[in-house]
Amino acid sequence: MKLYLVPTPIGNLADITLRALDTLKQADAILCEDTRTSGVLLKHYQIQKPLYAYHQHNEHRVLEQMVDHLRGGKTLALLTDAGTPGISDPGFLLLRECIRQGIAVECLPGATAFVPALVQSGLPSNSFVFEGFLPLKKGRKTKLEELSTEERTLILYESPHRLAKSLAEMVTYFGSERQASVSRELTKMFEETRRDTLQALALHYEQHPPKGEIVIVIEGKAPEKKKKYKDGEEE
Template sequence: MEESSTQLYLVPTPIGNLDDFTFRAVKILNAVDVILAEDTRTSGKLLKHYDISKPLQSYHIFNEHKTVDKLVERLENGETMALVTDAGTPSISDPGFLLVRECLKAGIKLECLPGATAFVPALVKSGLPSDKFVFEGFLPHKKGRKTRLEFLATEDRTIILYESPHRLLKTIDQLTEHLGADRQASVSRELTKLHEETVNGSLEEIKVHFSQKPVKGEIVIIVDGKS
């Protein structure tokens, strides 16, 4: 493998369309000793699609604190690993940060391959300013949510949020309350998939649209900053 001195690779995976995978990603996954996967069943489908046969080990938000020290030790002893998540780039609202931090402390060389990240196409498609933006990921579900919304009401950069389909209307309502019904926004769902949809307009217009039918798929919300 060309990058033989690298021990840990962070490999972005498709956010929907399995064709959105790079030649280098396939090469790396075929070459490492083990693949760390957020959900081995989900990653198994991707590996089967590309005929990759490598050992899979579970690495997710619920076990990363317990396993990270042992993984670093194995990397120090010469194993090579790749970290993948269910979709997108590791560490972006997904596991990965903790392992990267501990590897850097231990002097382990790592690389992150370029690849799919849901908020980039959603931002570009929104038509809202993309020269400066702030990525918020998922808002707190309970504690700190109101405080965060009040803070975002003063943000003058474009705001990027992730949301689940069953919380979308609640979040749109709360954004309307704190930012105003006329604030321009964009909601993208099912990016790269067959039923991909992007709705642009005011928060009020977007609420009306998504109130008319059940919402499915992963959601990216883009909101214009304060004028």
């Protein structure tokens, strides 16, 4: 019995690994965030397995059933629509329960959208903070205030219809001149990364509503200069 978390391409179907394909072929069944979306990938690679729906709206309800399959000796592979399960996608609850019950779990390396967005942003990538999606309502202001003082590079996910509004909010909390990048449709035909100040990006996307999945990368706050002291006196 074993649960495999299998990353899938974030756009280009050729980005799946050979190991991921072998794992999917050997699994007894595959858990899918959306069986239709995963079905396209599986059909492309001629993989036919029993499919179970496993997504944020049913994961609490079917969790026990999936664990029972695993405890019965089954090998299951978990897929999300794109990227690595558990990264702003379903998977954490099942992973945690498997660990709690001593069921073997293995996460394969593979695609996740924020890594290429970070690297090609041109902002420091040696130390960064991934926050996923901001809270929609409750706690949003508090989170933005908290992140405004973060000195490491920030990475956020956002939906296209909220992008312009979110960038405008970031101008308010982070400052208009803070450098940032917006990447969309990564690995797809119309992939684009735009780099500019938060103010300029907010204006651009207000005038040009985007399509596709969005990753925002934001420059961290410049560290405050420390005052020098000599013999107990401030210089």
